[in-house]
Amino acid sequence: EAQVTQNPRYLITVTGKKLTVTCSQNMNHEYMSWYRQDPGLGLRQIYYSMNVEVTDKGDVPEGYKVSRKEKRNFPLILESPSPNQTSLYFCASSLMTGSDTQYFGPGTRLTVL
């Protein structure tokens, strides 16, 4: 089944404790991206990747890192999480670019205390 998977689905952590949210797709897509969704603000793009080893900032990259060492994986790294990073995070992938049909993962709900 073609899908985007994220892990963990739910995470409660404390300020400053490094964490990684994994994202994997099995559709051989070139493009992957991360979004955060907050009430009243909609989905905002954090980072995106056009291909292996090619990543760029979205609209709200501060406090996040990403890497794209393999085509299928695009982990989101929070080196020192803060409470304002409490949010619902989505990973998405598409064939080539952001203008192609996007396939979303199920989301990761992160709470930073």
Place this chain on the structure above:
Amino acid sequence: KQEVTQIPAALSVPEGENLVLNCSFTDSAIYNLQWFRQDPGKGLTSLLLIQSSQREQTSGRLNASLDKSSGRSTLYIAASQPGDSATYLCAVSPMDSSYKLIFGSGTRLLVRP
């Protein structure tokens, strides 16, 4: 800067009604516009993608139109059903950055049996 607005924020209708969801964007220079559905606790599912050169797209009971010059799109749902209850989001891919997707805040739809 491109901004996407969806009105109303919430809508409640009785089953069987035909309904229209609205999406407006401030910059007409877009590659395309996508409509998504988001169910509680789940990721987004792509419903329809309209290229900037198209006027509309149809899928089953859904019809999406695009008027790029006026910065508007509508999602028409025919003969609504309780299973249509979800949040509907639109997103545009800017012409100057096809790597990005800019989302509206969504319309939360409730179809009452």
